[in-house]
Amino acid sequence: MKATFQNELFAVFDDFLSRDALDQVWNGFREEPMQYVKSRAAVRVFRPLDGEPLAGKPIFNAPRSSGGDVPLYPSGRPIDAVVEAIEGAAGTFEPWVGRKGTDWTCFSATPFMYPMGSGLSWHRDSRDRTGSFVAYVHPEWRDSWGAELLVESAAAEGGSAANAGWGQYVTPMPNRLVVISSQARHAIKKVDLQAGENCRASIAGFFQK
Ligand SMILES: O=C(O)CCC(=O)C(=O)O
Numbered sequence: 707m708k709a710t711f712q713n714e715l716f717a718v719f720d721d722f723l724s725r726d727a728l729d730q731v732w733n734g735f736r737e738e739p740m741q742y743v744k745s746r747a748a749v750r751v752f753r754p755l756d757g758e759p760l761a762g763k764p765i766f767n768a769p770r771s772s773g774g775d776v777p778l779y780p781s782g783r784p785i786d787a788v789v790e791a792i793e794g795a796a797g798t799f800e801p802w803v804g805r806k807g808t809d810w811t812c813f814s815a816t817p818f819m820y821p822m823g824s825g826l827s828w829h830r831d832s833r834d835r836t837g838s839f840v841a842y843v844h845p846e847w848r849d850s851w852g853a854e855l856l857v858e859s860a861a862a863e864g865g866s867a868a869n870a871g872w873g874q875y876v877t878p879m880p881n882r883l884v885v886i887s888s889q890a891r892h893a894i895k896k897v898d899l900q901a902g903e904n905c906r907a908s909i910a911g912f913f914q915k
């Protein structure tokens with residue numbers, strides 16, 4: 707798997723899943739029971755005016771070192787295909803999320819749906835994570851539909867911890883994967899009115915220390 711774009715904070719990979727796996731994940735996606743993220747206590751990065759994103763149940767590729775009962779791969783859900791593909795390419799992701807076993811022990815995978823008007827405010831995926839991934843699984847995305855992932859550039863060398871105030875964007879193209887370091891401050895622009903009933907559908911996960 708070769709990156710379409712990369713810098714020190716994130717990398718973009720296109721044609722992530724095979725055609726069959728993508729279709730399977732997307733078809734299964736629409737059967738997933740989902741909840742509004744604001745109704746889930748654990749979600750803290752979403753702000754009151756981020757709209758109404760939905761999330762399904764996460765699975766983990768392996769048991770969590772911090773314990774706790776988590777649903778594991780293989781789950782029998784179509785999302786298994788994403789876990790497999792991430793496992794298979796874990797070595798490629800080392801520059802951004804570190805090494806399996808030394809830096810991280812396991813990762814999650816959670817389906818998310820962002821309907822028109824929803825987005826995600828600026829944040830870092832820090833705390834007990836080395837980084838994250840997100841795979842876009844909707845069948846179509848147009849520029850006018852918005853919902854770009856924004857990634858802020860690193861603040862100038864020797865500068866304070868202040869935010870740089872500039873950076874890059876990634877359009878959520880179908881079957882695109884983005885791998886993001888926990889150092890990277892990022893946000894999702896809201897899904898535009900022009901998207902109508904088309905939702906931004908993703909499988910996102912975190913690499914846990
Ligand atoms: O969906 C994306 O593009 C990024 C998701 C994200 O930043 C998160 O869930 O923490």
Ligand SMILES: [Fe+2]
Binds near residue numbers: 829830831838892
């Ligand atoms: Fe994030």
